[in-house]
Amino acid sequence: MSEPSCRRVWGQRPGQPKTEIKNIQFAKGKIIMYEDRTLVCRDCGKEFIFSAGEQEFYAKNDFKNDPVRCPECRRARKNAARNQSREMFDAVCASCGKPTKVPFQPRNDKPIYCSECFAARRGR
Numbered sequence: 001m002s003e004p005s006c007r008r009v010w011g012q013r014p015g016q017p018k019t020e021i022k023n024i025q026f027a028k029g030k031i032i033m034y035e036d037r038t039l040v041c042r043d044c045g046k047e048f049i050f051s052a053g054e055q056e057f058y059a060k061n062d063f064k065n066d067p068v069r070c071p072e073c074r075r076a077r078k079n080a081a082r083n084q085s086r087e088m089f090d091a092v093c094a095s096c097g098k099p100t101k102v103p104f105q106p107r108n109d110k111p112i113y114c115s116e117c118f119a120a121r122r123g124r
């Protein structure tokens, strides 16, 4: 009786890739393999995962440094930066003529209203 050929040797069959290779990039002859890494947030001290996908994204976008903050702190900082950069522009209310400030560059084709007049118009 002939035994059926058993496949005890894994990944050795010719013509077939051994394993599916994921997250490997060939950059300048150097193999970069990405795997999830655990980093510690600089702000809150919590550990967070710098995933293989994120690392690839960083590499593609030529970000030289690893993230130093967890996603939450990054988001918090982004929001803070956005609020800080909210520049106020001087404008004159188109309704009552009082000077007012608006969070956007006033344009001539759009009337600007002070907060009271704006509220009054909206409440109508």
Ligand SMILES: [Zn+2]
Residues within 6 Å of the ligand: 041, 042, 043, 044, 045, 046, 069, 070, 071, 072, 073, 074
């Ligand atoms: Zn954090």
Ligand SMILES: [Zn+2]
Residues within 6 Å of the ligand: 093, 094, 095, 096, 097, 098, 113, 114, 115, 116, 117, 118
């Ligand atoms: Zn007004």
